[in-house]
Amino acid sequence: MATTIYTHAEPAAARLRIVAAPKAIPAQTGVWVAVSAIAMSFAALTSALVVRQASGTDWQHFVVPRILYLDTLILIASSYTLELSRKRFAAEAAGPERATLRSSGLYWLYMTQTLGLLFVAGQFLAWRSLAAQGLFLATSPSSSFFYLLTAMHGLHLLGGVLGLLYVGFRLRRRARNAQTSLGTAAVYWHFVDLLWVYLLLVIAIRM
Amino acid sequence: MHETSAQPAVHHHSPPQGFINKYVFSLDHKVIGLQYYGLALAAVFIGMILSWLMRLHLGWANLAIPGLSHLSANGAPGGLMTPEYYLSLMTMHGTIMVFFVLTNAPFAGFGNYFLPIQVGAEDMAFPRFNMMSFWTTFAAFLVLMAAFFVHDGPPLSGWTTYAPLSSVGAAAGPGEAMGQNLWAVSIALFCVGQLLGSLNFIATTLDLRTKGMTLARMPLSTWAWFITACIGLLAFADLLPACILLILDRTAGTSFFTPGGLVVSDTMQPHSGGSPLLWQHLFWFFGHPEVYIAIVPGFGIISHILPTFTRKPLLGGMRVMIGCMIAIGFLSYMVWGHHMFVSGMNPFSAILFSVPTLIITIPATVATLMWLGSIYGANLRMTTAALFCLGFISVFISGGISGFFLAQPAIDTYLHATYFVVAHFHFVMAVAAIFGIFAGTYFWMPKMIGRMMNETLGKLHFWLTFIGVYCIFMPMHYLGLAGNVRRYSSFTDDYLVRLIPVHQFITIAALLTGAAQLIFLYNLVHTRWWGPLAPDNPWEATTLEWSTTSPPPFDNFGGRHLVVHQGPYEYSVEGASSDYIMQTESQPVIKS
Numbered sequence: 188m189a190t191t192i193y194t195h196a197e198p199a200a201a202r203l204r205i206v207a208a209p210k211a212i213p214a215q216t217g218v219w220v221a222v223s224a225i226a227m228s229f230a231a232l233t234s235a236l237v238v239r240q241a242s243g244t245d246w247q248h249f250v251v252p253r254i255l256y257l258d259t260l261i262l263i264a265s266s267y268t269l270e271l272s273r274k275r276f277a278a279e280a281a282g283p284e285r286a287t288l289r290s291s292g293l294y295w296l297y298m299t300q301t302l303g304l305l306f307v308a309g310q311f312l313a314w315r316s317l318a319a320q321g322l323f324l325a326t327s328p329s330s331s332f333f334y335l336l337t338a339m340h341g342l343h344l345l346g347g348v349l350g351l352l353y354v355g356f357r358l359r360r361r362a363r364n365a366q367t368s369l370g371t372a373a374v375y376w377h378f379v380d381l382l383w384v385y386l387l388l389v390i391a392i393r394m
Numbered sequence: 395m396h397e398t399s400a401q402p403a404v405h406h407h408s409p410p411q412g413f414i415n416k417y418v419f420s421l422d423h424k425v426i427g428l429q430y431y432g433l434a435l436a437a438v439f440i441g442m443i444l445s446w447l448m449r450l451h452l453g454w455a456n457l458a459i460p461g462l463s464h465l466s467a468n469g470a471p472g473g474l475m476t477p478e479y480y481l482s483l484m485t486m487h488g489t490i491m492v493f494f495v496l497t498n499a500p501f502a503g504f505g506n507y508f509l510p511i512q513v514g515a516e517d518m519a520f521p522r523f524n525m526m527s528f529w530t531t532f533a534a535f536l537v538l539m540a541a542f543f544v545h546d547g548p549p550l551s552g553w554t555t556y557a558p559l560s561s562v563g564a565a566a567g568p569g570e571a572m573g574q575n576l577w578a579v580s581i582a583l584f585c586v587g588q589l590l591g592s593l594n595f596i597a598t599t600l601d602l603r604t605k606g607m608t609l610a611r612m613p614l615s616t617w618a619w620f621i622t623a624c625i626g627l628l629a630f631a632d633l634l635p636a637c638i639l640l641i642l643d644r645t646a647g648t649s650f651f652t653p654g655g656l657v658v659s660d661t662m663q664p665h666s667g668g669s670p671l672l673w674q675h676l677f678w679f680f681g682h683p684e685v686y687i688a689i690v691p692g693f694g695i696i697s698h699i700l701p702t703f704t705r706k707p708l709l710g711g712m713r714v715m716i717g718c719m720i721a722i723g724f725l726s727y728m729v730w731g732h733h734m735f736v737s738g739m740n741p742f743s744a745i746l747f748s749v750p751t752l753i754i755t756i757p758a759t760v761a762t763l764m765w766l767g768s769i770y771g772a773n774l775r776m777t778t779a780a781l782f783c784l785g786f787i788s789v790f791i792s793g794g795i796s797g798f799f800l801a802q803p804a805i806d807t808y809l810h811a812t813y814f815v816v817a818h819f820h821f822v823m824a825v826a827a828i829f830g831i832f833a834g835t836y837f838w839m840p841k842m843i844g845r846m847m848n849e850t851l852g853k854l855h856f857w858l859t860f861i862g863v864y865c866i867f868m869p870m871h872y873l874g875l876a877g878n879v880r881r882y883s884s885f886t887d888d889y890l891v892r893l894i895p896v897h898q899f900i901t902i903a904a905l906l907t908g909a910a911q912l913i914f915l916y917n918l919v920h921t922r923w924w925g926p927l928a929p930d931n932p933w934e935a936t937t938l939e940w941s942t943t944s945p946p947p948f949d950n951f952g953g954r955h956l957v958v959h960q961g962p963y964e965y966s967v968e969g970a971s972s973d974y975i976m977q978t979e980s981q982p983v984i985k986s
Contacts (some may be wrong), residue, residue, distance in 0.1 A: 213519035220596045220627065224589055227631035231679070235672055237418065239650060243667020264497075325647035328667065335642070345536040 193364055214366070214371045222378045225343060229382060233389060236332045240393060246302075247327035251391055252316040257310035265302035266380045269351075269373055271295040276358065276366055289358075296355050296369075299376070303348045310341050329394050336386050340379070347376050409948040419529070419886040420949060421521035426528050427507025428842065432708070434499035434831075437490050439915075440539075443485040451475055452900035453894070455884035468568065469547045480883035481550035482569045488539070488553030489577065491824065492684065493584050494535055498874030499831045500691035501626070502531070502591050505619035507842060507843060509595060509624045511939045514604025514831045514956045516949045517847040519597035530587035538580040541573040549574035552881070554681065557651030557673035559656075561643040565658040578641045585634035588626050596622035601740040604938075606958035611977065613937045613962040614708075617716050618694020622687050625723045627681035636676035643668070674737055676731035685823050686726045686753050688792075689718055692763060692830025696783050698962075699837050700765060702935045704772035705973055707963040710764045716765075718757035725754045735803045736810045758794060762787060777933070778852030782833035785860045786826055792864075793822025794870065798958070814874025818865045825863045832856075832914070839918070841931050844945045851917040857908060862907025869896050934974050937962050941978050 240246050275292030279285060314334065317323075322330040355370045357365040410416050417425060450459055458473035469479030510518055518524045541548040546568040551560040555577065564571035603612070612620075639650040646662065651673045654666035697715050701707055708715060731739060733745030765787050774780060796818040799805045809815060832855075836943040839848050878885075878893055885891055931940040938958070942951050956978050964975040975981070 213601040216600050217520060217593055217597040223632040224593070224627050227628045228635050230674060232635050235635070235650065235676060236922060237674045238675065239667075239669055241651075242672065245649070245654070245667035304966050311961040324642070325649070331642070331648040331650065335638070339638075384920035390560065 204384075212367055212371075215374075216336060216365065218371045218374045222375065225378070225382070227334075229339075229386070230296055232336060234330070236336075236389065236393065239328050239332070243328065245327055246329050247322070249317070249320055249394060250331065251330050252313040254309050254316065255387060255390070258306050258313070259384065261302050261306050261309065262380050262383050265299045265306070266377050268295045268302060269299040272299060273369055273373055276369060280366055289361055293355065293358065296351060296358070300351050303344055303351075303376075307341050307344060310337050313337065333390060333394060336390070340383055340386055343382070344379050347372070348363050349377050350375060396648055398882055415677075419525060420950040421517070421525050422944065423506050423518045423521070423524060424842075424950075425512050426524050427503055427505070429528050430498050430531070431503035432529075433535060434495045434503055437494035437498070437535065437582055438828075439911075441487050441490040441495060442911065444483045444490070446481060446905060446908055447475070449481055449897075449904045451883060453898040454830045459951055462689070465542065466547045469604045475883070477883040479547065481552070481881065482548040482573070484881065485550055485552050485555075485577075486548045489538060489581075492553055492688070493581065494531075494538075495853045496688035496824065496827045497588065497626075498531065500695065500827055500834065501619060501687060502527075502588070504615075504695065504831075504834050504838065505595060505622070505691065506591070507975050508646060508838065508939055509616055509619050510598055511942070511946060511950050512613050512862040512937055513602060513607050514597060514951070514958065515598060515602035515937050515950075518594045519602055520594050522825050524594050527590035527594065530590065531585050534583035534587060534793050537576050537583060541569070541576040541580075544572040544576065546571055546573055554677055555640070555641070555673075556677075557643070557670045558653060558656055558663075558665075558668070561640060561651045561668070562658050562663050563644055565661050565663070567659075570979065575641070575644060578637050578644065582634055582637040582641070585630040585637065588630045588636070592630070595619055596627065599623075604956050605775070607938075607977075608958075610713075610960055611961050612678070613698050613933040614712055615691075615694040615698035617712075618691050618697070618719055621723050622690045622694075622720045625683045625726060626687050628727070629680045630689065632676060633680035635691065636639075636673065636680065639676070640673070650878070670739060671734075671739065674734050675730070678733045679727070681733065682730045683723075683726040685819075688823050688827045689830075691721065692786060692790075693719055693722075694826050695830045695837075696765060696786050697761075697832045698937075699779055699833055700768055700783050700881045701963040701965055702837075703775040703777060703783070704768050705775070705965045706772060707965060708764055709767035710760075712961075712963065715761060716762060718761040721757040722754060725750050725757075729754065732801060732806075735806045735897045741803070748803055752798070755794065755798065755801075762791060762794070776838070778847070778849055779833050779837035779933075781853060781856045781860075782829050782836060785856060786829040786833060788860075789821050789829060789863065790826040792868075793818055793820070793826060793926050795890075797822060809874055811879055812874035813870040813878045816880050817870035817874060820867050820870075821967055825867065832859075838939075839921065840928035841939055841944050841946070843922050843925075844928050844943075846932060847919045847921045848917050848923060851876055851913055855913045855917065858913070859907060859908035862903055862910060865903035866900050866907060869900055872896065872901065876978075899917070934972075936960070936964055936974050936976050939944065939978055941976060 272295035273294045275288045275295065279288040281294065314337070317330060317333065324331055324334045350372045354365070354368045357368055410420065410422070420426060447459060447462065450457060456474070459470070459475070460473055462470040462473045462475060466479060469476055469482060475483070491616065499939065504523065506518070510516070549555065549569040550567055551574065557573070558827065559566050560570070560574055562570070563574075599612070623966060642648045643650050643652055649665040649668040651670055652663060652665035652668040653670060654668070656663040656665065693715075697708055697712070728750040729747055731743060732751045735744050765783075769784070796814065800809060800815060800818055836847055836852055873893055873896055876889070878890060882890075885894060928944040930942065930944055933940070938956060939946070941956060958977045959980045960975050960977045961975060964970075966973045967975055970981070
């Protein structure tokens with residue numbers, strides 16, 4: 188049998204690859220991991236909803252509050268404004284520092300947060316409208332799931348608003364890797380946005 | 395998303411000053427690992443004492459246990475426990491052991507301590523999340539313990555807390571009021587802690603490996619923790635909403651799990667249409683992966699330690715072992731229904747859960763054969779850690795074989811909820827995982843506390859424990875086949891009365907085996923302060939944790955950035971100058 192000698196120096200290309208590999212940023216991995224866990228939680232709740240609807244005869248259908256559709260538009264707009272903000276900061280990082288780009292980037296970032304808060308306010312109105320129909324948390328499994336899903340989603344969205352506040356603080360301070368933080372926060376924000384569209388579909392179909 | 399940076403990914407933090415920052419609210423993964431290990435150690439002794447109390451009652455139902463009335467005046471008047479209090483103790487035993495011992499020690503404890511070191515990182519990816527992870531878990535433990543001290547005592551619905559027993563509140567019995575609330579809140583907190591931990595494990599493994607530490611060069615223990623983190627991420631993300639639904643049913647009047655028209659203790663429950671089966675589905679979709687969260691780190695620890703003492707790589711190669719662990723993790727999500735064969739689930743779906751359950755035995759058997767084949771013909775260094783590896787393989791096989799029977803719906807219908815099941819899961823999950831923890835402890839303690847544990851005491855501990863667990867759990871198979879139902883606090887039927895002597899034998903064995911753990915505790919405490927100082931690499935092992943001092947400095951490698959040149963298990967390489975080659979050595983490896 189032939190004797191092969193393996194040395195570390197031998198696969199030089201391999202070593203070069205290791206040296207040249209871009210430094211991975213844990214926060215970027217971490218946000219995807221967090222997103223998959225949250226997706227799993229909502230998948231569990233969805234399957235619970237399907238099973239629960241089939242298990243009893245007490246599922247009350249109700250009119251989905253109209254405000255939810257407006258809210259959906261608001262949230263999609265917030266994803267767009269966040270991208271506008273990211274573009275400004277990316278342009279600033281690529282070229283010489285320009286105050287207009289920075290302030291415009293921050294403006295769209297604050298706009299995103301405002302839209303996020305508007306969305307939560309809209310959700311609150313939706314709850315009021317449901318309560319006006321006489322549907323409370325314990326009235327029917329459909330309303331239980333409605334309140335639960337919207338509340339859990341709203342909490343995740345408020346978490347996103349806090350995250351963007353922190354990112355804005357870092358951007359203003361010109362902190363190291365602040366732009367990466369913005370990218371990471373954007374992944375989360377778009378996910379929470381998509382999650383809402385999914386939940387709206389579930390609510391519209393099932394309730 | 396593709397910004398690259400010349401800066402290090404994790405900014406360095408300087409060593410903390412002061413006792414609180416150093417040992418209490420520490421960001422250092424090593425301290426957090428020790429905290430998890432310490433919490434598990436406290437929890438395992440509490441859980442063990444609970445099992446003693448239950449065993450005493452099972453053997454001698456009329457025996458008044460001195461002092462027990464102080465723990466609960468209602469539950470054990472005059473030291474004689476009521477059937478309900480027996481169930482409360484059983485619930486707490488199961489919950490403490492599964493969550494706070496079998497998850498905390500092998501995964502969160504050893505994983506936190508050694509995963510960053512084994513990949514050559516200075517710390518976890520998110521040290522603050524890591525600290526939050528431990529303190530959330532600790533809070534969860536305190537909340538659970540509080541259930542002992544509320545008016546009605548701990549819940550009695552078992553660690554699986556089946557609805558509607560767990561969802562209707564005080565009417566369901568003592569402990570089902572505040573005790574069950576505390577249980578649900580505790581487990582929800584625990585889920586949050588584990589999710590934060592899993593996030594850290596995954597990001598650290600993917601992003602913080604040192605130069606040259608390719609995935610293929612990662613030690614099997616790190617692989618196991620990584621795979622466990624992936625399992626845990628999805629499993630705990632399922633249990634957390636389940637706990638929220640349970641809490642809402644109990645406190646907000648919703649009817650997720652509580653059916654309509656339910657009369658409990660002569661009172662009609664104000665619920666409608668809920669599905670008790672839904673709780674079982676949600677619970678076991680977490681619960682079965684949880685079994686692998688407990689045992690896969692054991693797989694990794696055993697596969698990591700065995701090559702060190704057989705002085706050769708694992709038979710079949712580490713890729714096969716990694717494949718086995720991934721396959722087990724993947725399949726663990728498809729078999730939850732095998733816990734529900736007799737639950738009223740559609741009987742046709744039983745076969746759908748039975749087949750993947752039997753398929754899991756394939757990767758489990760391959761892994762077992764790899765360990766056995768590695769021992770064959772090896773010049774085994776018989777240390778305590780090696781003995782516990784052998785013990786792990788033994789109890790894993792013993793517990794695994796009874797799994798073949800239980801995986802089949804027709805046989806399970808008879809054996810379900812008997813002591814046969816108790817024997818099965820204690821062997822395959824509890825005792826096997828505990829043996830993995832012991833193997834890891836004897837192997838890594840020199841690194842963790844910088845002192846060598848006493849081998850004579852260790853071997854004595856092993857033999858007493860090994861013989862002890864077989865005396866406890868082997869007769870339970872017989873009890874189960876004879877029809878002895880579990881969760882009964884005493885036996886009055888004729889056919890059960892005849893089995894009481896077997897229970898008495900098991901009780902004596904449990905008391906003695908438990909007492910043998912005091913040898914371990916003494917050994918651990920004595921080593922911590924008075925043991926002989928440990929060299930950097932006492933076992934002549936190869937991985938990165940042995941390339942640093944015992945215990946490692948704050949930044950793990952004293953400012954060095956290690957470069958990895960070798961696979962993790964280069965033992966007895968032909969032509970090499972010694973019989974092991976450290977991962978950091980750049981000398982040529984000669985393979986024929």
